[in-house]
């Protein structure tokens with residue numbers, strides 16, 4: 579299975595439906611995530627990790 583397919587499963591399992599893919603980048607709520615293979619080996623691991631991309635603009639204060 580591709581990273582993209584695993585990421586899609588992961589997101590859908592989390593109940594998130596408003597996401598999209600831009601090539602191999604996952605975009606959720608306007609935030610882009612890079613897909614990475616996860617090798618932690620935990621039994622419940624889905625094999626993919628989402629890493630938040632470094633924002634192009636300064637983050638908004640929270």
Ligand SMILES: [Zn+2]
Pocket residue numbers: 616617618619620623624625626
């Ligand atoms: Zn893992």
